[in-house]
């Protein structure tokens with residue numbers, strides 16, 4: 001079954017390309033203009049859309065394509081190429097590993113941590129969670145619930161304490177227990193944005209200093225339903241941390257799947273996981289081929 005079958009994620013995208021093909025019997029300027037327009041309408045950024053068009057025209061010339069119907073297959077290959085970041089699309093396999101989860105509030109950080117923790121546990125590694133979102137008491141509780149569901153320990157402090165202190169404790173504990181993977185939940189919102197960015201930088205520094213031997217992933221969690229906002233978030237967070245990958249959430253409940261292609265291409269950021277629901281197993285490891293095939297309903 002296709003990845004996005006029965007979901008509206010890419011339906012608008014495919015429908016509008018289908019219309020362009022149906023409306024244009026020949027591959028003329030009108031066709032290319034309308035096609036580019038429908039890419040942009042589908043939340044594909046202008047630069048990325050242009051890149052797609054350039055590649056498409058190249059392949060059309062190379063293969064002597066004359067029929068618009070053949071465009072779908074070529075688009076699929078081009079999109080696959082844009083989102084394929086090779087090994088970088090995979091979560092680091094080495095241990096010990098610290099995963100710092102960042103992103104704005106409501107994006108799906110805590111939920112994704114639960115799902116990722118479960119995947120890692122199933123793969124046979126040990127996991128510990130750090131509730132470094134101390135901004136709201138409910139945040140640590142939510143993480144604890146996930147910890148119980150997955151069967152992993154959660155390190156938490158009182159509400160309002162220094163998030164870096166939670167991380168410090170969690171690292172000591174992870175070292176003492178030879179835990180393979182420590183996943184750190186962070187707040188998506190503080191008093192103001194400057195504050196949030198400063199805290200994140202500090203947390204990142206604490207991890208580097210206290211756990212120099214650990215491998216590191218800084219995963220940015222982006223809510224795909226926010227469309228172009230996700231792009232500006234990718235930009236802002238890239239400026240403060242070295243983002244190693246994207247978790248793209250709510251790909252089950254959006255018609256803005258095109259955003260995934262832009263983020264991957266414009267920021268050269270690998271997507272590592274796709275959230276397809278609220279349940280523990282609703283997280284897919286990213287695979288460029290399946291992803292591109294899924295867009296075109298294969």
Ligand SMILES: Nc1nc2c(ncn2[C@@H]2O[C@H](COP(=O)(O)OP(=O)(O)OP(=O)(O)O)[C@@H](O)[C@H]2O)c(=O)[nH]1
Nearest residue numbers: 105106107108109110111188249250275276277278
């Ligand atoms: N449909 C769907 N819902 C999701 C997905 N991922 C997360 N959610 C829901 O989105 C809401 C917010 O998720 P959280 O994990 O609490 O988000 P957060 O980033 O931790 O938010 P803060 O703690 O406020 O910063 C919850 O209701 C989740 O169940 C997904 O892939 N699909």
Ligand SMILES: [Mg+2]
Nearest residue numbers: 109110133139
């Ligand atoms: Mg949270």
